[in-house]
Amino acid sequence: MAGDLSILTATSPHLTNIIQKIQKQERITPEEGVYLFENASLAELGAMANFIRERKHGDITYFNRNFHIEPTNICVFSCKFCSYSKLYAHREEGWELTIDQMLEKVKAYDGKPITEVHIVGGVHPKMDIYFFEELIKKIKAHRPDLHIKGFTAVELDYMFRKAKLSRLEGMTLLHKAGLDSLPGGGAEIFDAKVREQICADKVDAEGWLDIHATAHKIGMHSNATMLYGHLENYSHRIDHMDRLRKLQDQTKGFNTFIPLKFRNHDNELSHIPEVSAIEDMKTYAVSRIFMDNFPHVKAYWPMLGREQAQLTLSFGVNDLDGTIDDSTKIYSMAGSEEQNPSLSSEELINLIKQVGRKPVERDTLYNTVKAY
Numbered sequence: 001m002a003g004d005l006s007i008l009t010a011t012s013p014h015l016t017n018i019i020q021k022i023q024k025q026e027r028i029t030p031e032e033g034v035y036l037f038e039n040a041s042l043a044e045l046g047a048m049a050n051f052i053r054e055r056k057h058g059d060i061t062y063f064n065r066n067f068h069i070e071p072t073n074i075c076v077f078s079c080k081f082c083s084y085s086k087l088y089a090h091r092e093e094g095w096e097l098t099i100d101q102m103l104e105k106v107k108a109y110d111g112k113p114i115t116e117v118h119i120v121g122g123v124h125p126k127m128d129i130y131f132f133e134e135l136i137k138k139i140k141a142h143r144p145d146l147h148i149k150g151f152t153a154v155e156l157d158y159m160f161r162k163a164k165l166s167r168l169e170g171m172t173l174l175h176k177a178g179l180d181s182l183p184g185g186g187a188e189i190f191d192a193k194v195r196e197q198i199c200a201d202k203v204d205a206e207g208w209l210d211i212h213a214t215a216h217k218i219g220m221h222s223n224a225t226m227l228y229g230h231l232e233n234y235s236h237r238i239d240h241m242d243r244l245r246k247l248q249d250q251t252k253g254f255n256t257f258i259p260l261k262f263r264n265h266d267n268e269l270s271h272i273p274e275v276s277a278i279e280d281m282k283t284y285a286v287s288r289i290f291m292d293n294f295p296h297v298k299a300y301w302p303m304l305g306r307e308q309a310q311l312t313l314s315f316g317v318n319d320l321d322g323t324i325d326d327s328t329k330i331y332s333m334a335g336s337e338e339q340n341p342s343l344s345s346e347e348l349i350n351l352i353k354q355v356g357r358k359p360v361e362r363d364t365l366y367n368t369v370k371a372y
């Protein structure tokens with residue numbers, strides 16, 4: 001369990017002050033967040049983040065059994081970091097699944113102890129809200145206990161606008177059909193100038209936050225991501241987290257914060273070198289320290305690779321995500337460590353145990369399914 005942070009000999013009065021705040025469970029300011037990124041050593045960040053992680057969760061490390069459905073990679077947008085999408089004009093190079101094909105994917109898990117399906121994909125101009133309403137209803141009719149976590153705010157924004165529905169009307173329609181929660185994708189970096197350079201044409205920060213606020217308002221939970229390691233600086237990362245922290249103060253609807261490392265394979269930002277493992281650990285640690293009102297910080301292991309994912313468990317992360325089969329292509333196409341992100345539950349449990357943590361299988365809402 002969490003020890004005492006006073007063993008840390010702070011290298012500046014500013015850092016001493018931050019350490020004391022953490023011990024007293026006080027919130028750090030955005031300026032202090034930037035200070036940590038710029039001045040704290042990796043060891044100091046690790047100690048602080050781990051202290052908070054153990055105070056919140058002890059050694060527990062969650063994982064869940066889910067699978068992905070990616071309805072299409074055809075997309076009306078052209079995010080520069082995306083290695084996955086194809087424009088509608090080149091749709092013969094991509095894929096478009098029918099409702100029956102997606103139902104077949106769900107049926108392939110009949111009898112298997114899966115608790116969640118994560119549905120996310122490109123923004124296809126012809127797959128509208130009513131198409132997805134029917135899909136969700138059919139999945140629920142087939143397997144009512146399966147939690148449907150689906151659609152980034154980017155997909156939802158487009159669907160709602162196309163159907164001329166308000167965000168509240170659109171979200172309510174999908175929720176009534178059986179959509180249970182929202183994944184955290186599409187957030188990227190909220191700063192308008194950086195967003196303009198990496199994903200100019202999709203929903204802006206205000207829109208992303210408002211869509212999640214709308215979901216929270218009708219009782220749905222959601223996650224939040226941050227794409228780091230491209231054109232942004234430390235202030236942009238902290239600004240991103242600060243906007244999420246403020247919304248969470250109001251709604252308490254976010255479960256998990258997921259920092260996503262930019263991978264540079266085969267996209268329009270391929271000239272940008274990927275950040276180091278040290279930078280990854282710093283980012284996880286500052287996230288855990290700064291996002292005091294987010295219950296969980298999650299690492300997506302296929303993106304980082306198994307060993308780095310294990311390391312994150314000492315830098316604030318208490319949850320490992322990753323499909324247990326190879327159903328997602330978003331990352332493998334961007335150059336993730338794991339080209340075939342397949343890991344049996346036993347292997348995942350062993351990875352967690354190897355670094356002295358306690359694996360706990362959870363459902364989407366962090367109810368314990370089984371402790372190991």
Ligand code: V47
Nearest residue numbers: 081082183184185186223225227260261262263334
């Ligand atoms: O928004 C796209 C990212 C996200 C690249 O909520 C890239 O449980 C790195 O949000 N390098 C979508 N990242 C995936 C996502 C997610 C993943 C796992 C769990 C959850 C959850 C959500 O993938 C996009 C974008 O930020 N992404 N391309 C790339 N080249």
Ligand code: SF4
Nearest residue numbers: 075077079082085122
């Ligand atoms: Fe489309 Fe998402 Fe790729 Fe952007 S990241 S181009 S919205 S699939």
